[in-house]
Amino acid sequence: xxxxxxxxxxxxxxxxxxxxxFGVINERLVRHSVTYPEYQAAKAWLIKVGEAGEWPLLxxxxxxxxxxxxxxxxxxxxSGCIEGPYYVPGAPELSSPATLPQRPDEPGDVLVFTGTxxxxxxxxxxxxxxxxxxxxxxxxxxxxxxxxxxxxxRANVTTGADGRFEITTVVPAPYEIPKEGPTGQLIRAAxxxxxxxxxxxxxxxxxxxxxxxxxxFFAGGEYVDEDIASAxxxxxxxxxxxxxxxxxxxxxxxxLDPA
Ligand SMILES: [Fe+2]
Numbered sequence: 001x002x003x004x005x006x007x008x009x010x011x012x013x014x015x016x017x018x019x020x021x022f023g024v025i026n027e028r029l030v031r032h033s034v035t036y037p038e039y040q041a042a043k044a045w046l047i048k049v050g051e052a053g054e055w056p057l058l059x060x061x062x063x064x065x066x067x068x069x070x071x072x073x074x075x076x077x078x079s080g081c082i083e084g085p086y087y088v089p090g091a092p093e094l095s096s097p098a099t100l101p102q103r104p105d106e107p108g109d110v111l112v113f114t115g116t117x118x119x120x121x122x123x124x125x126x127x128x129x130x131x132x133x134x135x136x137x138x139x140x141x142x143x144x145x146x147x148x149x150x151x152x153x154r155a156n157v158t159t160g161a162d163g164r165f166e167i168t169t170v171v172p173a174p175y176e177i178p179k180e181g182p183t184g185q186l187i188r189a190a191x192x193x194x195x196x197x198x199x200x201x202x203x204x205x206x207x208x209x210x211x212x213x214x215x216x217f218f219a220g221g222e223y224v225d226e227d228i229a230s231a232x233x234x235x236x237x238x239x240x241x242x243x244x245x246x247x248x249x250x251x252x253x254x255x256l257d258p259a
Contacts, residue, residue, distance in 0.1 A: 108137025124163025
């Protein structure tokens with residue numbers, strides 16, 4: 001690829017990274033002897049991804065995990081995980097112990113999720129916030145599906161004086177990423193599946209600390225070993241314990257890096 005010399009560091013970085021990525025794509029087109037009909041089909045599909053507003057979905061499912069792993073290497077605290085496309089800022093603010101907003105007849109098993117938020121030296125961080133969001137027991141996110149009411153299973157939970165949180169919610173279900181649009185069409189065309197294993201999402205914030213965006217999965221859960229978004233990390237997998245009264249418990253401590 002060619003071109004006039006870059007004149008500033010941003011241009012230099014852009015030129016280097018983009019030329020390298022385009023170079024790899026061109027090499028792979030050669031390796032697979034891609035034909036004109038395949039090229040035209042890919043072009044039409046890429047246009048549809050844009051028209052359907054699915055660029056965030058496609059990028060978050062297939063590429064965000066790589067960017068996230070690189071970012072995680074630059075932190076010493078808890079591992080992070082991809083944010084995905086279903087975060088909505090501004091969820092209700094609650095104090096620990098908290099029960100996430102839910103329907104009176106919210107389906108699913110009750111889950112009591114507890115832990116402590118600390119800094120790198122192990123000091124608890126009182127007043128830190130666990131901004132948590134999750135699918136319900138049918139695999140639906142509020143604000144992205146007509147069934148759950150607004151803010152269902154979403155909240156900003158402030159930790160207590162000891163940095164601890166206790167959040168009562170329901171065990172989420174695995175879910176399929178949207179199948180109707182061009183992203184789903186690609187996945188079908190390749191014979192892959194659309195599933196993500198069950199997980200909780202969270203952003204953990206505290207004054208003077210870097211915000212941690214993460215997800216927690218459940219040991220032995222369906223699709224844990226074959227997440228379509230390639231986001232599962234062993235250290236982010238929770239053991240579900242029976243509380244004996246029909247409820248489940250899971251515990252995880254967050255360690256935040258300094259800002
Ligand atoms: Fe999710």
